Amino acid sequence: MSTKKITVTINGETHSAEVEPRLLLVHFIRENLSLTGTHIGCDTSNCGACTVLLDGRSVKSCTLLAVQANGKNIVTIEGMAKGTELHPLQEGFKEEHGLQCGFCTPGMIMRAADLLAHNPNPTEDEIRWGISGNLCRCTGYNNIVKAIQYAAEKIRDTGSDSIPFTTHTAETTA
Amino acid sequence: MIPQAFDYESPATVGEAIALLQRFGSDAKILSGGHSLIPMMKLRLATPERIIDISGIKGLDYIREVDGFLKIGALAKEAALEESDIIARKYPLLLDAAKMIADPSVRNRATVGGNLAHGDAANDHPAVMLAYRAEIVATGPKGQRNIPIDEFFLGFFMTALEPDEILTEIRIPIPPAGSGGAYKKMERKVGDYATAATAVQLTVDGSGICQQIGIGLTNVSAAPMRAQRSEDALRGRKLSDELIKQAAIMAGQDCDPNPDLRGSIEYKRSVVKTLTERAIKAAIERAMNA
Structure with missing residues (x-):
């Protein structure tokens, strides 16, 4: 099974990575990018703990593949505050x-x-x-x-x- | 939970997607919003060798009235139905259903086409499209063909789509004057499948006679089902409370639910009867006020 190169913008920063197609977006965010503010709760798209914004719309990142986010703009909880000023x-x-x-x-x-x-x-x-x-x-x-x-x-x-x-x-x- | 490893393709056109389907056959699975397929892959209920992600195909997410039909592109999202002016004005059955499918974040990803192509009688759009007497447009190597909705659902998770075909469009006949519709769904909680639901679309003339009616039922049969006897009892008749009640009782009798955590067979038949009565009455009220 071959890997895919993806490029995503997360909280204003562009990241490229070579990933397995089966890698879930939430694992990419938490493990590859160490942005652990996005949580994994139920892992079945019920609870919403893994919600992030994908091109401005809320999505459950446990039920998306990282490859589906290729070329897209993601915002996580880490991107909400401006420095020390809370959103x-x-x-x-x-x-x-x-x-x-x-x-x-x-x-x-x-x-x-x-x-x-x-x-x-x-x-x-x-x-x-x-x-x-x-x-x-x-x-x-x-x-x-x-x-x-x-x-x-x-x-x-x-x-x-x-x-x-x-x-x-x-x-x-x- | 992590899916079994697979290869991934993201074709840019319908033609490329069909070529991939021809090449990889039943080892490949089409992915659009992924909110039915990815959960099944994570549970390893589905283990496709290859995923063909059609979500990047441009121009397949339209919702527009053309040539006597409301045409919905396969990649139109549920959220787009909720936010559409034309649907808010003329398609109350579709709007009712869209608002009750899963939850808002799922609706940001889930597509109408995927909801139908999945072939699951527990999904909401099959009953809705049965009520609207919609057509499914399938595109394959030989071009397009239109499949009447009554010929689309063949059995448990089985549709009339050939292995090398993609569902590309849904066509709903534009309702004539005096039409109304409603979707009544009972769910234990947001995001669960329906315990049962009834979709009704009807047309009433000035003297209260039912000119046409479609009734679809959700999650009470192996394949999505039409409440045929209930429709026949109402079509061409002047609608009265008593007649509506009789039609609702027939829907409860004719469905074929499985007992599960959501209730016993008897309970579900009773829910179908109640929801059908309510949906017909709501549809009539909307038809009168349209």
């Missing part, structure tokens, strides 16, 4: 106590980033349906909803981007 979603989760153990949090934040990019002013119901593919076993979700509302308000007030690095695109390889 409004990170700040919201902190201020509203949107986490306890924190395992689901990176996936929740990446999913919420897609939600707010496409619906900057969601109702509570839209937020709850919007995160319906992300499981939290600690909070009971109420504070997660509040955290996303906090971020939505801050993003609207400050005019900041819900998703960083959206202008970058990866060089495609033949």
